[in-house]
Amino acid sequence: MILRLEGAALFLVATVGFDLTGLSWWLYAVLFLTPDISFLGYLAGSKKGAILYNALHSTIAPAILAGCWFFLKDPLVAGLAAIWAAHIGFDRMLGYGLKYASGFQDTHLGRIGRQRDGA
Template identity: 70%
Template sequence: MTTGREADMPRLLLRLEGLALFVLATLAFAYTGLSWWLYALLFLGPDLSFAAYKAGPKPGAIVYNALHSTLGPALLAGWGLAANEPLCLGLAAIWAAHIGFDRMLGYGLKYASGFHDTHLGRIGRQAAGA
């Protein structure tokens, strides 16, 4: 059986990974030479996926997870590198930075059971009792 501190260690490590992703992706964006206005304008873009929750928790989780998984920005960055497209690299960096920021704050990928159920644990007001 694990103690409370031992159980919190994986969650802490995942949050630290999020911090690292946020910082490194932001630095990567700086290397693209693109405008910081673009970064500011698009940083919260993936959160538009919240609108999918109007269709219910299952479709909401699918859309949210699609835009909050590192797979999308990794593929976009790969394309940007292969095609030598700084814009693709910049967009991938912004996207990855957003994901890292969310993870750092404890917002994980969602389960179909509801918005508050994430791979990093329960979020929101009900988290304290969970």
């Protein structure tokens, strides 16, 4: 539960951060689900899918991007980092964690989806 609350906090803080950039909310709406293109990695198998999914759903890259804003002072850089972080927070809030190579349903937050009898 605490990890889901942490995800909700990230989602809210990143969304407020996006608002502070002054960028259009259309950009937020259009790009919010972009990290989910990583699902396509699962076409190449569970291991490659997990690697790609985790690369786009780890907070490392948006944090580095946000750090770049300190040097570039470009609102677009901050906005993209905020959208990306908000997406990650939203996913975590819903219980979608980083994936294990065993399958999409196996995450660091636990197994997602319907549980089979006897599982």
